[in-house]
Amino acid sequence: MAESNVGFWSYAHDDxxxxxxxxxxxxxxxxxxxxxxxxxxLDIFVDREALAWGDTWRARIDxxxxxxxxxxxxxxxxxxxxxxCRRELLAFSRETQRRAVPxxxxxxxxxxxxxxxxxxxxxxxxxVARRQYVDWRDLRLSAINSVAYRTAVNGLxxxxxxxAKEVSERQVASELAESADIPQAGxxxxxxxxxxxxxxxxxxxxxxxxxxxxxxxxxxxxxxxKRMKRAGSAGAxxxxxxxxxxxxxxxxxxxxxxxxxxxxxxxxxxxxxxSALLAIAEKPSRWExxxxxxxxxFEVRRALAENDDRFLKNDQYASQGFREFANITRTMxxxxxxHARAERYVDEARxxxxxxxxxxxxxxxxxxxxxxxxxxxxx
Numbered sequence: 001m002a003e004s005n006v007g008f009w010s011y012a013h014d015d016x017x018x019x020x021x022x023x024x025x026x027x028x029x030x031x032x033x034x035x036x037x038x039x040x041x042l043d044i045f046v047d048r049e050a051l052a053w054g055d056t057w058r059a060r061i062d063x064x065x066x067x068x069x070x071x072x073x074x075x076x077x078x079x080x081x082x083x084x085c086r087r088e089l090l091a092f093s094r095e096t097q098r099r100a101v102p103x104x105x106x107x108x109x110x111x112x113x114x115x116x117x118x119x120x121x122x123x124x125x126x127x128v129a130r131r132q133y134v135d136w137r138d139l140r141l142s143a144i145n146s147v148a149y150r151t152a153v154n155g156l157x158x159x160x161x162x163x164a165k166e167v168s169e170r171q172v173a174s175e176l177a178e179s180a181d182i183p184q185a186g187x188x189x190x191x192x193x194x195x196x197x198x199x200x201x202x203x204x205x206x207x208x209x210x211x212x213x214x215x216x217x218x219x220x221x222x223x224x225x226k227r228m229k230r231a232g233s234a235g236a237x238x239x240x241x242x243x244x245x246x247x248x249x250x251x252x253x254x255x256x257x258x259x260x261x262x263x264x265x266x267x268x269x270x271x272x273x274x275s276a277l278l279a280i281a282e283k284p285s286r287w288e289x290x291x292x293x294x295x296x297x298f299e300v301r302r303a304l305a306e307n308d309d310r311f312l313k314n315d316q317y318a319s320q321g322f323r324e325f326a327n328i329t330r331t332m333x334x335x336x337x338x339h340a341r342a343e344r345y346v347d348e349a350r351x352x353x354x355x356x357x358x359x360x361x362x363x364x365x366x367x368x369x370x371x372x373x374x375x376x377x378x379x
Contacts, residue, residue: 005164007044010088011074012081015110022140023074023110026153029144033157042160068167070104070160071096075128076111083344086124090267090348093127097271103163107133110140123264123348189279189289195272197292203265204296206258207349208303216251220244238328245331248322252338256345263345266352277359284363297360300353319343
C-alpha cells in the first residue's frame with residue numbers, strides 16, 4: 001500500500017493568533033482542496049507540540065519518506081526569530097537538497113519580510129528567497145469565500161499535486177534502475193570531493209579562528225573587572241562601564257560576522273558533506289577521497305572538546321552580563337544584542353557539525369577494519 005502524502009505546516013503560533021486563526025484555516029482549506037482534486041489524502045501536521053508531529057517528523061526526515069513529504073513554512077518576520085521554525089526549515093531543506101527534491105519545500109510568504117533576498121547574510125532568510133515561494137500577502141486580506149482566495153488555494157493544491165506526481169515518477173525510475181543493477185554507488189566521488197574538500201577546510205579554519213574573538217572578549221572583561229574593583233566613586237564605575245562597552249563593541253561586531261559566515265557556510269556545504277559521509281559509511285575506504293574533510297571534522301571536534309563551555313556558552317553569558325548594564329549606556333545593550341544574535345548562529349553551526357561528526361565517527365571502527373589510518377593521525 002502506497003504511503004500517503006504528508007505535509008508539515010511550520011509557522012509561528014503567535015502569527016496565527018494575531019491573524020484570527022487564518023494561518024491554520026489555510027492549512028485546512030489546502031488539505032480539503034488537495035483531496036478534492038486528487039482523490040488522495042494530504043495529512044497536514046500543524047502542531048509541533050503534538051506527539052504525532054514528533055513521531056512522523058523523525059520517521060520522515062530520517063528516511064526515504066522525505067520524498068513524499070511537503071514542508072510548508074508560513075513566512076513572516078516572526079518566523080525567523082523562532083528557533084524551532086529555523087531548525088525545521090534548515091533541517092528539511094538539507095534533506096530535500098541531498099535527495100534532489102528541493103521542490104518539496106514550499107514557502108508561503110504571508111507577510112512582507114524586510115531584506116528577503118538571496119544575498120541576505122541570514123542563511124534561513126536567504127534560503128527562502130532562493131525558493132519559488134507563494135506570495136500570500138494580499139490573499140490573506142481576502143475573504144475566505146472570495147473568488148480570489150478560493151482560486152489561490154486551488155492553485156496551491158494543483159502545485160502540490162504536480163510536485164507529488166513528479167517525485168513519485170522519479171522514485172519509480174530510481175527503483176527500476178536499482179532492480180536493473182545500474183551501478184550508482186560511488187558515482188561522482190571525485191566531483192563530490194572537489195566540491196567538499198577545499199570549502200570544508202576553509203569552514204573549519206573559520207570556526208577555529210573564532211577562538212580569537214572569545215579570547216579578546218575574555219581579556220577585555222578581565223581588565224574591566226580588575227578596574228571595577230579598584231574604582232572608588234559611582235561616577236568612576238559608570239565611566240568604566242562606558243569604556244568597557246566601547247571596547248567590547250568592535251569585538252562583538254567582528255564575532256557576529258564570523259559566526260554568521262560560519263553558519264551560512266555550514267548550510268551551503270551541508271548537502272554535499274552529508275552525501276560524502278553517507279558514501280563513506282557504505283565503504284570506509286572512501287575516506288581516501290576526503291582527507292581534508294576527515295582532518296577538519298576531527299580537528300574541530302578536538303577543539304570543541306577542549307573548549308566546550310567557551311564555544312557553547314560564551315555568547316549566552318555575554319548577552320546576559322552586558323544586558324545588566326544596558327541602563328547605564330545604550331552601547332551595552334547593543335553589545336548584548338550582538339551576542340544574542342551570535343548565539344543563534346553558533347547553535348545552528350554547532351548542530352550541523354554535530355550531525356556531520358556523528359556520521360564520521362560511526363565509520364571509524366569500520367575504517368580501521370578496512371586498513372584506513374585512524375582519524376587521530378589526520379592533521
